[in-house]
Amino acid sequence: MTTTAQSAATSTRVTPELWIEVQQFYARQMPLLEGRRLEEFLETLTDDCTLEHFPFGWRFEGKVQLLAEMKARRGDASAPRTEEVSARVARERNIPYYNGLVYRYWFDRMLIEPQPDGTLQVRFQAIVSMTDGQGKVSWEPTTVVDDVLVRDAGDGELRTRDRVITHDSANWADKVHNPA
Amino acid sequence: MTTTAQSAATSTRVTPELWIEVQQFYARQMPLLEGRRLEEFLETLTDDCTLEHFPFGWRFEGKVQLLAEMKARRGDASAPRTEEVSARVARERNIPYYNGLVYRYWFDRMLIEPQPDGTLQVRFQAIVSMTDGQGKVSWEPTTVVDDVLVRDAGDGELRTRDRVITHDSANWADKVHNPA
Amino acid sequence: MTTTAQSAATSTRVTPELWIEVQQFYARQMPLLEGRRLEEFLETLTDDCTLEHFPFGWRFEGKVQLLAEMKARRGDASAPRTEEVSARVARERNIPYYNGLVYRYWFDRMLIEPQPDGTLQVRFQAIVSMTDGQGKVSWEPTTVVDDVLVRDAGDGELRTRDRVITHDSANWADKVHNPA
Numbered sequence: 001m002t003t004t005a006q007s008a009a010t011s012t013r014v015t016p017e018l019w020i021e022v023q024q025f026y027a028r029q030m031p032l033l034e035g036r037r038l039e040e041f042l043e044t045l046t047d048d049c050t051l052e053h054f055p056f057g058w059r060f061e062g063k064v065q066l067l068a069e070m071k072a073r074r075g076d077a078s079a080p081r082t083e084e085v086s087a088r089v090a091r092e093r094n095i096p097y098y099n100g101l102v103y104r105y106w107f108d109r110m111l112i113e114p115q116p117d118g119t120l121q122v123r124f125q126a127i128v129s130m131t132d133g134q135g136k137v138s139w140e141p142t143t144v145v146d147d148v149l150v151r152d153a154g155d156g157e158l159r160t161r162d163r164v165i166t167h168d169s170a171n172w173a174d175k176v177h178n179p180a
Numbered sequence: 181m182t183t184t185a186q187s188a189a190t191s192t193r194v195t196p197e198l199w200i201e202v203q204q205f206y207a208r209q210m211p212l213l214e215g216r217r218l219e220e221f222l223e224t225l226t227d228d229c230t231l232e233h234f235p236f237g238w239r240f241e242g243k244v245q246l247l248a249e250m251k252a253r254r255g256d257a258s259a260p261r262t263e264e265v266s267a268r269v270a271r272e273r274n275i276p277y278y279n280g281l282v283y284r285y286w287f288d289r290m291l292i293e294p295q296p297d298g299t300l301q302v303r304f305q306a307i308v309s310m311t312d313g314q315g316k317v318s319w320e321p322t323t324v325v326d327d328v329l330v331r332d333a334g335d336g337e338l339r340t341r342d343r344v345i346t347h348d349s350a351n352w353a354d355k356v357h358n359p360a
Numbered sequence: 361m362t363t364t365a366q367s368a369a370t371s372t373r374v375t376p377e378l379w380i381e382v383q384q385f386y387a388r389q390m391p392l393l394e395g396r397r398l399e400e401f402l403e404t405l406t407d408d409c410t411l412e413h414f415p416f417g418w419r420f421e422g423k424v425q426l427l428a429e430m431k432a433r434r435g436d437a438s439a440p441r442t443e444e445v446s447a448r449v450a451r452e453r454n455i456p457y458y459n460g461l462v463y464r465y466w467f468d469r470m471l472i473e474p475q476p477d478g479t480l481q482v483r484f485q486a487i488v489s490m491t492d493g494q495g496k497v498s499w500e501p502t503t504v505v506d507d508v509l510v511r512d513a514g515d516g517e518l519r520t521r522d523r524v525i526t527h528d529s530a531n532w533a534d535k536v537h538n539p540a
């Protein structure tokens with residue numbers, strides 16, 4: 001009985017191998033998004049993936065929705081810089097808000113908790129840097145991200161099934177992405 | 181003899197399990213401070229904990245002193261923003277300098293060195309981001325942090341016994357926390 | 361056959377021990393550069409080390425070149441702040457552009473890939489913070505770094521053999537390091 005209980009406890013603790021696999025997973029995943037390699041990025045998500053922003057409620061379900069949103073919004077680093085625009089206005093007017101910018105995600109404080117159902121809950125804080133053509137750096141508001149990662153039964157690789165992004169500023173969606 | 185010497189050397193090297201335990205310790209500890217959950221934060225410190233700032237010399241000893249200082253200073257993210265104020269002036273006039281801000285700690289370059297007495301010396305660089313209600317991000321001056329972690333004989337958990345924060349700017353205490 | 365193939369695959373996967381050794385390697389290496397302890401920093405590189413910047417093409421080969429460049433450019437945190445100057449102008453006019461600043465490197469998204477030849481390819485994104493005497497923080501443009509680490513046959517320690525820094529802004533070399 002004790003042995004069983006210990007095994008159960010052990011099975012929900014992150015091992016060094018799993019910890020590092022998760023680190024390397026993100027180290028491969030996020031540069032695909034930064035590099036606007038959107039189809040490749042989506043291969044690191046499950047088919048039924050969800051992405052949701054709090055507070056506000058934008059929620060995307062499945063790869064088709066996500067790809068359409070990302071294609072319309074992520075823009076091109078070598079395009080002329082987009083005028084000053086917020087996330088909300090960019091959606092209303094269908095503007096690629098990251099034109100002319102190289103954006104990079106910075107993660108910290110990663111807490112990895114294997115769940116009894118075999119999924120991984122991963123929580124971390126994140127901030128996005130934006131570097132413009134002249135080298136000026138600006139920052140998006142800070143966030144906390146809650147990911148659910150699952151292991152693909154086919155190839156054995158980790159994939160993101162759900163991502164919830166909680167913004168530290170309630171007015172994040174009205175903040176200008178690329179202030180002059 | 182060689183075997184003994186190797187064992188001794190090994191005992192002061194950080195194992196993967198310990199490395200990851202320390203990462204997860206901070207991933208649980210620091211969000212409590214960021215979330216102003218001060219009593220819970222203090223549970224991750226020893227009863228005889230010390231916190232000291234260099235250069236300047238503010239030094240806090242024990243949980244009673246620390247809690248009083250943090251309660252008076254950390255403020256509330258949903259309160260109106262505090263007027264422009266430095267750490268020094270905030271203490272002189274008893275002002276909660278982080279009102280209206282979500283602050284987050286970013287750690288990097290963590291060096292973990294187990295000591296012969298069983299404690300862990302942990303050194304890292306840290307910077308604090310401040311996100312205001314409109315999503316504007318500003319940064320506190322960079323620091324280097326030296327922690328001593330000890331393992332509680334009761335519950336077996338790591339706790340912070342001593343934290344020394346060395347500021348990269350000699351005038352950090354006169355810098356305004358929340359510039360407009 | 362299957363066993364052999366698996367072994368070969370395993371041998372090029374990063375182990376937890378190696379992952380953590382690399383983390384601690386950088387945790388020891390980079391503060392030497394930040395602290396202007398240049399000779400000690402160079403001890404963490406191989407004798408035939410190279411350092412190259414893209415796009416632009418500054419390339420340094422060997423410790424003699426690198427030390428000369430770093431001595432001329434890195435300056436002194438306690439010196440008066442250098443006038444506004446870019447990397448390019450600092451080289452043309454032989455100016456230590458980091459005078460009066462404490463600069464710190466922030467790494468993220470580290471991908472470690474052991475190679476068949478025994479070297480380690482390490483890729484990460486990096487940003488440099490600059491804290492001035494009054495505590496003001498500014499940021500260099502973001503970069504992606506590709507390192508090749510090798511293990512010294514003598515002392516068994518990791519060392520950097522090649523570092524390629526790809527800047528996210530094509531005009532990084534004309535950006536002022538220390539804007540007022």
